[in-house]
Amino acid sequence: MLKAADRQTERTTLLAVATRAGVSVSTVSLVLSGKAGHRRIAEETRARVRRAAEDLNYAPNLLTRSLRRGRTHVLSFYSTFRHREEADVYMDTLSSAIEMAGGEAGYDILVHCNFNRSSKEIYQFLNGGLADGLILFAPQPNDPLLALLHKSSLPVVVLNGRDPARLFPSISDDVEAGMRIIAQELIAAGHCRIALFTAPAGEARDADIRIRLLRRYLEEARVPVPDRWLIPSGEDAREPLKSLMSEAEPPTAAFCWHDRLAYGVLASCEQIGIAIPNQLSVVGYDGLHWPSSTRHIAASIRVHQPTLARMAVRLLDDYINGYSGHLREEVLPVTFSPGTSLGPAVRCNGAIHE
Numbered sequence: 001m002l003k004a005a006d007r008q009t010e011r012t013t014l015l016a017v018a019t020r021a022g023v024s025v026s027t028v029s030l031v032l033s034g035k036a037g038h039r040r041i042a043e044e045t046r047a048r049v050r051r052a053a054e055d056l057n058y059a060p061n062l063l064t065r066s067l068r069r070g071r072t073h074v075l076s077f078y079s080t081f082r083h084r085e086e087a088d089v090y091m092d093t094l095s096s097a098i099e100m101a102g103g104e105a106g107y108d109i110l111v112h113c114n115f116n117r118s119s120k121e122i123y124q125f126l127n128g129g130l131a132d133g134l135i136l137f138a139p140q141p142n143d144p145l146l147a148l149l150h151k152s153s154l155p156v157v158v159l160n161g162r163d164p165a166r167l168f169p170s171i172s173d174d175v176e177a178g179m180r181i182i183a184q185e186l187i188a189a190g191h192c193r194i195a196l197f198t199a200p201a202g203e204a205r206d207a208d209i210r211i212r213l214l215r216r217y218l219e220e221a222r223v224p225v226p227d228r229w230l231i232p233s234g235e236d237a238r239e240p241l242k243s244l245m246s247e248a249e250p251p252t253a254a255f256c257w258h259d260r261l262a263y264g265v266l267a268s269c270e271q272i273g274i275a276i277p278n279q280l281s282v283v284g285y286d287g288l289h290w291p292s293s294t295r296h297i298a299a300s301i302r303v304h305q306p307t308l309a310r311m312a313v314r315l316l317d318d319y320i321n322g323y324s325g326h327l328r329e330e331v332l333p334v335t336f337s338p339g340t341s342l343g344p345a346v347r348c349n350g351a352i353h354e
Contacts, residue, residue, distance in 0.1 A: 012058040020052035021045075028053075075107045075316060076131040078122070080139040082115040089260070089288050097309035098135065105313050107132070123148035133316045135159050136168070140205060155319040159312045161205075162329060169319060169328040171312045178301040178334045179210055182283055183217035185299070185336060186253050190345035191281065194218060195229040195244055195251040197237065197261055207257040210285060214255055235264025238272050245274060252280065252345040259284040259300055263292035266341060270294055277343030287337050299342035302335045 018028045023045060030036050031049040052058075077098055084091060095111060102109040110131055117125065122145055126134055133155035139146050141164040149156055150167055158170040186194055196214065199207040215225050229251060231240045244250055256262035262284030266276060274280050276296055287302025311330055318328075 012053075012056045014058075016056055017049065017052050017058050020056060021049045023049060032058075072130065072132055073107050074110050074131040075102055075313065076110045076112060076126055076134045077137065078112045078126060078134060079137040080143055080145065081137075084113060084115075087291065089290050090258070090286060093288060093305050094137075094309065097305040098313065100306065101309040101313040104310070105317055107313065107317075119144040119148060123152075127152045127154050133157070133320045135312050135316060137161075138205075139163075155316060157312050157316040157319070159308070166327055169315055169330070171308065171315055171330045171332065173303040173308065174331045174334050175206075175209060176213060178285065178303075179213035180217050181334070181336050182255060182285075182301060183214060183221060183223075185338075185342065186218075186255075186281070186283065187221050187223060189253075189281065189342060191253040192223050192345065193229075193249060193251045193253070194223065194225055195231060195254045196225055197231050197233050197240075197254055197256040197265060199257065200232045204257070210257050211255075233261065233265075235261060235267075237261075237265045237268040241265070241268055241274060241280075242272060245279070250280075253342075254280060254282050256282065256284045256298075259286045259288045259298055260290045262298040262300065262341075263290040263294060266294035266296050266298060267292045276341050278346060281343055281345070282341040287335075296341045297337075297339035299339040300337050302337045303332065304335075308332050 014025045014028050014032075017032075018025045021028065027041060027045065028049050031041060031046050032053060036046050077095070079091070099109050112122075112126070126149070131154075134149070134157070136145075136149070136156055136158050138160045139158060140161075146163065146165070150165060156168045158168050160172050162170045162172070196211050198204075198211045211230065218225055229244070231237075231244070233240050244254075254265060256265050262282055266282055269276050269280060269282070270293070276282060276294075282296075282298060284298040284300040285303075287300045287304075289297065311332060315328060315330060
């Protein structure tokens with residue numbers, strides 16, 4: 001086993017290999033790049049160069065070589081949320097899916113996780129030649145990073161969002177179909193009093209979109225949602241649940257804008273004695289099972305992250321390889337997973353009193 005003192009502290013250079021082999025740097029470069037035959041370099045010289053490189057543990061500077069050839073075979077992945085929490089099931093699942101999809105397509109994935117840089121510094125790093133292209137996750141329309149990237153020649157695919165300038169291609173799940181499915185499932189189960197758990201105003205674009213779409217589809221089916229049943233909440237939902245369920249005609253179902261919140265609501269229901277799904281059905285979005293004390297599996301719209309990641313990588317690969325047709329804004333179909341938290345409504349007569 002090597003001791004620390006025996007390990008190389010600096011990268012071996014072509015000059016060091018040339019000095020060991022007793023040849024020129026250009027000869028070493030030709031031999032190690034496989035071009036020795038073009039210059040009729042003697043086999044004995046080739047063997048001496050290869051032996052010197054092995055003795056010195058020489059490894060080529062792949063970044064320099066890749067930049068010279070114009071390709072690094074690396075894709076960048078950057079989350080515009082600019083933070084990462086421990087035990088984040090959504091981001092853990094998505095990052096792993098992108099890693100697998102990148103490998104399948106012949107790329108390594110560079111996940112950017114230093115969120116202390118300014119937008120300009122982030123742009124300079126992303127556009128600095130380390131990667132052939134960028135998967136940009138969930139940018140807000142006014143994110144200054146988008147405007148900076150618009151000026152670059154770096155191929156970019158927006159994941160879970162769209163470029164408002166319509167310069168970058170995008171891939172996202174079919175949220176409109178997903179919310180329509182939820183409305184249909186709730187109405188088919190007889191629910192006519194439905195509360196919506198969301199994020200505080202303006203804090204989550206996905207929450208705003210999902211809630212707006214669901215309210216519209218429910219209203220089209222003559223199942224309006226009163227404003228007081230639009231509940232900004234974290235995972236500890238005991239207090240809003242107590243208030244909701246104390247009404248003379250409480251909701252019989254609740255939609256949570258993502259599964260992490262759904263599992264928090266399910267756990268809160270069990271803590272305060274609300275029977276799931278007999279008293280309250282709970283539906284989420286994403287199809288992910290978050291750690292929770294509840295025994296239930298949340299009914300949810302399932303977004304298949306591996307397929308989403310493959311679509312994003314393939315789309316980016318097409319643009320890296322020179323695709324120049326119409327702008328591609330692709331959508332992943334979604335499915336409904338019933339779980340154990342959706343049941344028929346009990347005593348729902350359609351009357352909602354303001």
